[in-house]
Amino acid sequence: xxxxxxxxxxxxxxxxxxxxxxxxxxxxxxxxxxxxxxxxxxxxxxxxxxxxxxxxxxxxxxxxxxxxxxxxxxxxxxxxxxxxxxxxxxxxxxxxxxxxxxxxxxxxxxxxxxxxxxxxxxxxxxxxxxxxxxxxxxxxxxxxxxxxxxxxxxxxxxxxxxxxxxxxxxxxxxxxxxxxxxxxxxxxxxxxxxxxxxxxxxxxxxxxxxxxxxxxxxxxxxxxxxxxxxxxxxxxxxxxxxxxxxxxxxxxxxxxxxxxxxxxxxxxxxxxxxxxxxxxxxxxxxxxxxxxxxxxxxxxxxxxxxxxxxxxxxxxxxxxxxxxxxxxxxxxxxxxxxxxxxxxxxxxxxxxxxxxxxxxxxxxxxxxxxxxxxxxxxxxxxxxxxxxxxxxxxxxxxxxxxxxxxxxxxxxxxxxxxxxxxxxxxxxxxxxxxxxxxxxxxxxxxxxxxxxxxxxxxxxxxxxxxxxxxxxxxxxxxxxxxxxxxxxxxxxxxxxxxxxxxxxxxxxxxxxxxxxxxxxxxxxxxxxxxxxxxxxxxxxxxxxxxxxxxxx
Amino acid sequence: xxxxxxxxxxxxxxxxxxxxxxxxxxxxxxxxxxxxxxxxxxxxxxxxxxxxxxxxxxxxxxxxxxxxxxxxxxxxxxxxxxxxxxxxxxxxxxxxxxxxxxxxxxxxxxxxxxxxxxxxxxxxxxxxxxxxxxxxxxxxxxxxxxxxxxxxxxxxxxxxxxxxxxxxxxxxxxxxxxxxxxxxxxxxxxxxxxxxxxxxxxxxxxxxxxxxxxxxxxxxxxxxxxxxxxxxxxxxxxxxxxxxxxxxxxxxxxxxxxxxxxxx
Numbered sequence: 001x002x003x004x005x006x007x008x009x010x011x012x013x014x015x016x017x018x019x020x021x022x023x024x025x026x027x028x029x030x031x032x033x034x035x036x037x038x039x040x041x042x043x044x045x046x047x048x049x050x051x052x053x054x055x056x057x058x059x060x061x062x063x064x065x066x067x068x069x070x071x072x073x074x075x076x077x078x079x080x081x082x083x084x085x086x087x088x089x090x091x092x093x094x095x096x097x098x099x100x101x102x103x104x105x106x107x108x109x110x111x112x113x114x115x116x117x118x119x120x121x122x123x124x125x126x127x128x129x130x131x132x133x134x135x136x137x138x139x140x141x142x143x144x145x146x147x148x149x150x151x152x153x154x155x156x157x158x159x160x161x162x163x164x165x166x167x168x169x170x171x172x173x174x175x176x177x178x179x180x181x182x183x184x185x186x187x188x189x190x191x192x193x194x195x196x197x198x199x200x201x202x203x204x205x206x207x208x209x210x211x212x213x214x215x216x217x218x219x220x221x222x223x224x225x226x227x228x229x230x231x232x233x234x235x236x237x238x239x240x241x242x243x244x245x246x247x248x249x250x251x252x253x254x255x256x257x258x259x260x261x262x263x264x265x266x267x268x269x270x271x272x273x274x275x276x277x278x279x280x281x282x283x284x285x286x287x288x289x290x291x292x293x294x295x296x297x298x299x300x301x302x303x304x305x306x307x308x309x310x311x312x313x314x315x316x317x318x319x320x321x322x323x324x325x326x327x328x329x330x331x332x333x334x335x336x337x338x339x340x341x342x343x344x345x346x347x348x349x350x351x352x353x354x355x356x357x358x359x360x361x362x363x364x365x366x367x368x369x370x371x372x373x374x375x376x377x378x379x380x381x382x383x384x385x386x387x388x389x390x391x392x393x394x395x396x397x398x399x400x401x402x403x404x405x406x407x408x409x410x411x412x413x414x415x416x417x418x419x420x421x422x423x424x425x426x427x428x429x430x431x432x433x434x435x436x437x438x439x440x441x442x443x444x445x446x447x448x449x450x451x452x453x454x455x456x457x458x459x460x461x462x463x464x465x466x467x468x469x470x471x472x473x474x475x476x477x478x479x480x481x482x483x484x485x486x487x488x489x490x491x492x493x494x495x496x497x498x499x500x501x502x503x504x505x506x507x508x509x510x511x512x513x514x515x516x517x518x519x520x521x522x523x524x525x526x527x528x529x530x531x532x533x534x535x536x537x538x539x540x541x542x543x544x545x546x547x548x549x550x551x552x
Numbered sequence: 553x554x555x556x557x558x559x560x561x562x563x564x565x566x567x568x569x570x571x572x573x574x575x576x577x578x579x580x581x582x583x584x585x586x587x588x589x590x591x592x593x594x595x596x597x598x599x600x601x602x603x604x605x606x607x608x609x610x611x612x613x614x615x616x617x618x619x620x621x622x623x624x625x626x627x628x629x630x631x632x633x634x635x636x637x638x639x640x641x642x643x644x645x646x647x648x649x650x651x652x653x654x655x656x657x658x659x660x661x662x663x664x665x666x667x668x669x670x671x672x673x674x675x676x677x678x679x680x681x682x683x684x685x686x687x688x689x690x691x692x693x694x695x696x697x698x699x700x701x702x703x704x705x706x707x708x709x710x711x712x713x714x715x716x717x718x719x720x721x722x723x724x725x726x727x728x729x730x731x732x733x734x735x736x737x738x739x740x741x742x743x744x745x746x747x748x749x750x751x752x753x754x755x756x757x758x759x760x761x762x763x764x765x766x767x768x769x770x771x772x773x774x775x776x777x778x779x780x781x782x783x784x785x786x787x788x789x790x791x792x793x794x795x796x797x798x799x800x801x802x803x804x805x806x807x808x809x810x811x812x813x814x815x816x
Contacts, residue, residue: 049808053801087698087772105779115780122796123804130801173706173715174788267811274807282800287780288792293716293773295706303710303788304720304728310793401790403721412656412725 038261041254043244047134052268054127055230056275057120064117065219071107073099074215076171076208085292093171093296096211100170100291116283121163123279125311128156136356136386138373140243143366146357148236153354155229158222160311165218167289167309171211174289176297177306180205181316188339206299243373246484248477252371307400317399318342321421346396353389363511364488377446378485380439381515387435388428395424436518443520446482449474450523451531473532483523488516607676610669614650623680635745636683637674642741645670646734648748656725657748684744691764692736694771701769704762708753716786717770722749732774736767 014022025031042048075095081088083098084105103110132152135141141149164182168175183205187193202209241255250256258264294303308316319342326338352359360382376383398405399420406413453471461467474482491512495501612621618629625631632640643649644665648658665673674686706715714720717731726749731739743763746752753763777783784791 044812046805046808046812049811050805053804053808087702087769089699091699091703111780119796119800122792123800126797126801127804130805271807271811275804278800278803278807282796285781286795287778287783289789290716290778290780290783290786292779293786295702295715298706301706301710303706303715304712305714305718305788305790307789309789310796313789313793404787404790406721406725407719407727410725413721413723415725 034261037238038259038265040238040241040260041257042260042264043242043250043255043257045245047138048242049271050127050131050134052271053275054124054131056272057124057127057279058226058230059272060120060276060279061117061124062223064113064120065223067113068103068117069219071099071103071110072096072169072215074169074212076211081296088292088295091296094211096169096171097291097296100172104292112283115286115288116279118166118288119282119286120279121166122288122310123275125156125159125163128152128159129311132156133386133390137376137383138243138245139370139379139382140373141357141360142370143361144240144369145236145243146361148233148240149357150354151229151233151236155226155233157350158226158229162218162222162226163309163311165214165222168214169211169218170289170291171297172291173294173297173301173303174291174306175294176206176299177302178308178312179210180299181308181319185319185339185343188336189343190333190335190340206297241371243371245375246372246481248480250372252369255371305404307404310397313400314393314396315342315346317396317402317420318346320399320402321396321417321424323421349389349392362508363515365491365508365512366486366488370486372484374485377439377442378487380436380443380518383439384432384436388432391427391431392424395420395427399424440518440520447520447523450479450482451527483528485522487519487521488512489519490516603672604676604679606669607672607674607679610665610673611676614664615673618651623677632677632680634681634683635677637678637686638684638741639745639747640674640677641670641686642738642745642747644673646738657727660729684741687737687740687744687760691760692740692767693764694736694768696761696765696768698765698769698772700762701765701767704758705766705769708758709766712750714786714788716783717773718786731770734770736771739767739770740764 021031073095077095078092079095079098081091081093081098081101083089083101085101088101100114103114105111135149135152164178168179183197183201186197186200189196197205200210200213201207202213242257244250244255244257247256258267307313319339322338322342324338326341327334327336329335374382376386399417402416402420403413405411405416453473456470456472458470459467460470491509493501493505493509496505611619611623615623615629615632618626619632620626620629623632625633640649643658645663645667647661647663650664651658652661653659663670671686677683678685705713705717709717712720712722712728713731714728719730720728722728728750734742740763742750743753743758743766744755758766778786784795
């Protein structure tokens with residue numbers, strides 16, 4: 001940027017903003033960077049803001065969490081509570097619990113910030129979940145974004161770790177029971193279990209070390225990793241550009257939308273304050289984690305209705321769904337398959353979600369870059385797999401509240417458990433078939449609309465006495481959205497260079513057939529022209545245009 | 553002229569109303585005096601023959617079908633000899649008895665008898681054999697040590713009734729009911745008699761003073777709203793998770809739709 005000076009040496013009158021920008025730029029050369037970044041386009045769709053919901057909730061978590069660290073003391077030393085909550089007066093508890101109660105009752109604004117921190121954490125992980133579903137169902141994880149999917153998924157796991165360590169810090173009865181379950185799961189692992197548990201807790205559970213250790217993880221290691229991964233995640237978004245939905249003028253080579261500066265930055269900045277405000281409202285009006293009800297941790301009592309926070313629910317539910325009798329003694333050792341099976345199944349599920357982009361890339365054999373997001377219906381098998389995964393997860397998740405379902409719907413606990421066992425095992429298959437059929441039906445409907453127009457609701461009586469409903473053709477802009485998608489065909493099984501068909505290829509061909517044998521191809525130009533020739537020959541052009549304009 | 557003439561010959565228009573009100577006050581007052589007198593009499597003399605006779609009549613009309621004419625028990629209902637007045641006062645006083653239907657456990661329903669009738673039934677059953685009595689007022693007034701009560705509640709009661717007394721599930725369709733609006737007397741009676749699937753907490757197990765503390769804690773929870781705002785049923789993380797997904801994320805998604813709808 002050049003500053004013009006008048007011939008007699010006096011500066012022309014400059015606004016403060018421009019003077020300040022010049023001052024900063026002359027010392028940092030940021031202008032080029034701002035110019036480049038500010039002109040990045042960000043496609044506009046509500047579902048593209050879900051990742052921001054997670055990001056902004058995370059910022060709220062960081063701000064409120066910093067406040068909480070001023071007052072929280074991560075010590076398990078025993079004290080007698082002497083704060084203002086009457087039903088706990090004089091009760092023996094750890095310093096961690098007492099300081100959390102002090103934050104709640106004796107620090108000005110402490111309860112509000114504590115509740116906001118917890119609500120924001122729940123919204124953070126819920127936001128990540130919904131964001132991941134959007135990415136999955138629109139195929140936005142395809143090349144070149146596979147690694148960013150992995151980064152995001154690792155953040156999801158880290159966020160759950162953040163949530164669980166934070167939930168355990170107050171050392172209250174509820175979280176202590178949660179830790180006891182974790183301890184039991186660790187001890188259920190053969191060979192290494194007991195050693196690992198003693199290492200983690202610094203001796204026999206609960207010990208006097210765990211809160212301090214979780215605190216270090218919660219405020220140091222996990223947030224540092226998360227912040228670093230958020231940076232990588234966003235850097236990837238800048239490098240790859242954002243995906244967009246198919247529309248005229250949107251191609252694999254561009255990104256169409258308002259530029260980051262000024263429009264998008266203003267919107268996103270405003271959206272941050274909206275998220276902040278919604279969380280502040282929720283924290284003001286709704287209790288979360290009332291540790292004063294739970295009381296200090298003591299290994300003997302367990303409350304009815306003890307559950308983890310929602311994001312750990314699927315793991316708790318998996319434990320609840322295992323039938324009795326899966327634990328036996330063999331070789332003088334106890335083998336806890338009631339714990340090992342859920343660990344293995346959930347571990348497998350998590351790994352499958354993590355590597356799904358690579359599986360799909362291998363099945364399609366597609367090496368192209370994809371910047372146009374799919375409509376979920378246009379990849380029926382992927383959508384059906386997603387529906388099956390969601391059903392599986394939801395069944396496990398619901399099982400974590402099996403007792404609450406039983407009391408609130410006047411059901412027997414056993415009935416609820418058996419129904420959910422069936423949901424988790426059979427439900428994904430049913431969901432798969434239903435979702436796939438629905439997608440294919442929707443594709444057929446799209447095809448029908450492209451070729452023959454949509455039903456206008458206008459009934460016309462022909463001179464011969466016949467009644468017909470007039471179908472109005474789509475305009476070109478709407479049609480583009482319905483016809484521009486990829487449709488893969490099952491891979492052909494071919495011998496390789498050495499004339500052999502390997503086992504790997506056979507597997508790949510079989511999976512590819514499973515993926516793509518039921519397919520509705522997008523309408524081709526020839527089909528479209530043929531259909532139009534059929535319909536439009538008798539219709540006068542003027543009437544058609546009038547019909548189209550009346551529709552808008 | 554005409555008007556004034558008419559006035560002189562008639563009563564004031566409000567005279568009828570005043571008379572009616574006066575009559576009602578007298579009748580109502582007399583009734584209240586008599587009925588409170590009888591109530592006081594019934595409570596003052598729990599073992600009076602008249603109370604027991606009234607209780608027996610009520611019992612034979614309402615309870616004998618299942619419990620037998622002499623409360624000796626039948627195939628469909630247990631013997632009530634020795635269950636004590638506390639048991640009857642709890643079961644009938646909370647509407648669990650007479651039972652609405654056979655099921656995993658007797659459910660609460662609107663109370664069928666007046667307080668006086670409940671007491672008559674209770675003292676009739678108490679007269680059949682010794683058992684726990686209805687607790688004295690000072691044990692159920694909520695004037696004990698809430699902190700001790702809370703600790704005892706967490707250790708002895710919370711595994712079924714939930715730490716905040718919100719209730720919980722048991723096996724085979726049985727359940728521990730919420731304690732959010734149960735009176736102190738009924739809580740005490742439940743502890744000493746162990747109704748439905750609840751165990752008995754006798755005086756050696758939890759002393760009367762400790763029971764008083766537990767009631768004090770429950771009254772504290774009943775009378776004091778959560779300091780954090782709406783409790784969401786005191787159900788813990790399930791309610792919180794549902795809330796953030798439906799209302800929290802729901803509101804946020806509605807806002808994202810609104811923000812992007814204004815794009816062009």
